[in-house]
Amino acid sequence: MTLKLVIGNKNYSSWSMRPWLAMRASGIAFEEVFIPLYTDNKADKDRILSFSRSGKVPTLVDGDVTVWDSLAIIEYLAERFPEARLWPESPAARAHARAISAEMHSGFLPLRNECGMNLHRPVRAVALSADAEANVARVQEIWTDCRERHGKLGPYLFGAFTAADAMYAPVVHRFRTYAIKASPQVQAYMDTMMALPAFAEWTKAGLAETLVIEKFETV
Incomplete structure (x- = not known):
């Protein structure tokens, strides 16, 4: 079925x-x-x-x-x-991946509220609150830590693509759309995600949509 x-x-x-x-x-x-x-x-x-x-x-x-x-x-x-293999094979890496995925699932509300996902939005920066800036710093800290730990295994957060990459994928869009300044290592990870065929497929389909939701067109 x-x-x-x-x-x-x-x-x-x-x-x-x-x-x-x-x-x-x-x-x-x-x-x-x-x-x-x-x-x-x-x-x-x-x-x-x-x-x-x-x-x-x-x-x-x-x-x-x-x-x-x-x-x-x-x-x-x-x-x-x-x-x-949606989670890493190593128990330690798997626990780490679950922890950062849960952190994404339950947190980062200021960043979400101030930088809503909107693929159609022209790329430009907005003034972020201190709380949203702290969220940006934390995301970059998470991505950098994962890449430093697992970079030898591949280009994603835990080497190979995992659920953790899927959980943070919309944040890649947010960073790009709102022109958030990223470190070179973070930008390299974002480039890897944007080059992922499935990521590109979603993006292309999203850009082809014509329905406008006014409540998400505020900035």
Whole structure:
């Protein structure tokens, strides 16, 4: 039975991007179900609810199993498809990858609020609050630490592509869109992510979307 991944607008939906990228980059086959977000169309809202009572995307449907949170989806996929190697093989590296993924999942609210994902937005800097600047510094610290520890194994955070890269992928877009100054090592990692075929596929599709959500067009 084919897995279904219910997602929102690729231009805006950073949470949808995370499991989508994890699946596409690791070769897990799935059917993409797109439902536009923040429309006045009750049918769209009802359709989301038909997949998940949370009323939110992304949602993964695997037969009788429904999972409706980005990180929970990735954890489910890691167990369902161990050959995809969504987490590093080493227990220490795996714990590290899970820790930074959970930190992304639950934190960085100032950066998210002040630099919302919007692929269509012209690249330009904005004045960030001290809290958002602290978030930027922390992200760069995480990426730099991972690359220094695992750089010999490959170009991603833990050498090979893992769920941790998928969890931070929308931040790569945010750094680019809002012209956030990055260290050379961080920029090299961003370039690696932007060159990933699955990342490029999502970006191309997001740029092709025409639906504008005004609440996300504030800066």
